[in-house]
Amino acid sequence: LEPESKEMNTIYVQGFSTSMPHDIQEQMIRTIPGLQNCKILKYAYAIEYDAIDPLQLWPSLETKVIKNLFTAGQINGTSGYEEAAAQGLIAGLNAAKKLRGENSLILKRDEAYIGVMIDDLVTKGTKEPYRMLTSRAEYRLLLRHDNADERLRKYGYDAHLVKPEVYQIYLDKMERIHNEIERLETIRFTPKHEINNILETLGSTRLSEGISAKSLLQRPEMDYSKIKPYIGETSLTLEEEKRVTILIKYKGYIDKALRQVDKQKKMEEKQIPVDINYDAVLNLSLEAKQKLSQIRPLTIAQASRISGINPADISVLLIYLKQHY
Ligand SMILES: Cc1cc2nc3c(=O)[nH]c(=O)nc-3n(C[C@H](O)[C@H](O)[C@H](O)COP(=O)(O)OP(=O)(O)OC[C@H]3O[C@@H](n4cnc5c(N)ncnc54)[C@H](O)[C@@H]3O)c2cc1C
Missing domain, CATH: 1.10.10.1800 (tRNA uridine 5-carboxymethylaminomethyl modification enzyme MnmG/GidA)
Known part of the structure; x- marks a missing residue:
């Protein structure tokens, strides 16, 4: 229960999001111990908005369907100010980079929460409005706020965003x-x-x-x-x-996290050609063929994070890449 101000006697009820009719909300809120006699000043409500399926995006935030169209924010299935702002930064940056003929900036999961969010969106998709919860990141010890500059300032400088x-x-x-x-x-x-x-x-x-x-x-x-x-x-x-x-x-713990990142990096470096025909990969499960064709991961690591893609599919894919590319 979150007091809304020092001056007023109003309380915001965290985690009680709903769009039920008002008479139902009156009954629902009274089921919470301590709120039996509360007075509702503002009823909860829902908003609706259209979104694209983020699986239709490249990690640069360019849409796969319409070349040169970059999207960011709520339209990509997220909710939140920071989520929208972070994607806006990356989509804008990558649109400019594309015009200049430069490679896209794709932040990795061990480099930034932005990297975690975009990788989640374009690799796993989302059925609910996506929020960037810290628990979604596997390398939280590396993604500290005290070292944000160490992780990102060089990228900003290289992209002419930092003087x-x-x-x-x-x-x-x-x-x-x-x-x-x-x-x-x-x-x-x-x-x-x-x-x-x-x-x-x-x-x-x-x-x-x-x-x-x-x-x-x-x-x-x-x-x-x-x-x-x-x-x-x-x-x-x-x-x-x-x-x-x-x-x-924290040197010991930080070094341990860095070793895990190193292991992952080897998979991250194994690129998958964009034009690969997954139907031609023998022994790949049907589900894997469908998901890989739809998502078109750029690296083996990204492929391994897709739900439904198992280690056996990854081995088959690795052998195929070795033989054909
Ligand atoms: C009531 C409410 C409370 C919220 N509270 C919070 C909160 O406390 N914390 C939080 O993090 N998030 C909150 N959110 C969510 C957050 O506001 C949104 O997720 C975020 O603002 C989305 O940003 P966006 O840039 O993707 O979209 P928007 O901010 O919706 O921007 C889209 C813009 O595109 C414009 N537009 C649309 N169509 C066209 C067109 N055809 N041509 C030109 N322009 C067009 C719109 O006018 C709008 O300005 C809240 C949302 C609502 C509705």
Whole structure:
């Protein structure tokens, strides 16, 4: 139950979307414990809109049926401001790229939520208005908001959407972050009496042998601000200090996620020709032939994410590609 403002006594009922007639809504809402005596100020309502089947889109957001027509937003089966804006950016960018004869920008699932959303739409389609829930992404540890610039700024710069001076600020920032991580590796704390006393007051365990500042930062109870007074002058901003801490603390988990991405990348790199005739691929299941012909995935990885395409179909397809292309 979401209070709508500090001044008014109105409540928005989350997750109670409906377009039932008003008299039914009156009965429905009263079934919720605590709302037996509520007064409805505004009834829920539905809106209708036309949409295309997103399976008819290339990952560039160009429609397969009408060449050079790019679509974005609600017409592609999504709902939401950010979903529409993100697709608008990519569709507009790729339309411009096509005019210039450049390759499309297709963000990968490990690079951006935009990549997850567009891949879901064009690979799996959608029966309900699609919303970009974070749970749809498999590499959430990599898609952090603190590293959005690291994931995407270069693409923005290459596409002339990020000014050179802004890009340079980003490059300088990354250099400072990486230099600081290297520096922290070289700073050592020895198990001296005063250091151990400080560690105890910071709620950390005493040292029995020497340790680098970087290793100290890996302790769950430590963060950059706690060790800052003991590591000499730095010129990092607060945001950069945070990034240094994240990169050091979660290195093991981040590296593990990157290894998974690497494995997936090998499949992502195996391209499927757009004009392939799936009917000619022997031993491919009928369902696989139909879905692959309809969706026309651009890579083996995309093909493997289509519901109904099983690992046996992928093996058959790989053998066919090896023999014929
Ligand atoms: C009541 C309501 C509340 C919502 N609340 C939220 C919310 O809280 N958070 C959220 O994330 N999302 C919300 N949404 C959903 C969100 O508003 C939409 O999903 C999003 O705005 C879709 O953007 P779009 O650009 O795809 O389409 P639109 O914003 O609908 O833009 C399409 C545009 O095309 C124009 N157009 C149509 N036909 C033509 C034509 N023939 N020629 C020229 N122009 C044309 C229309 O006038 C319109 O301006 C809400 C939607 C509604 C209706």
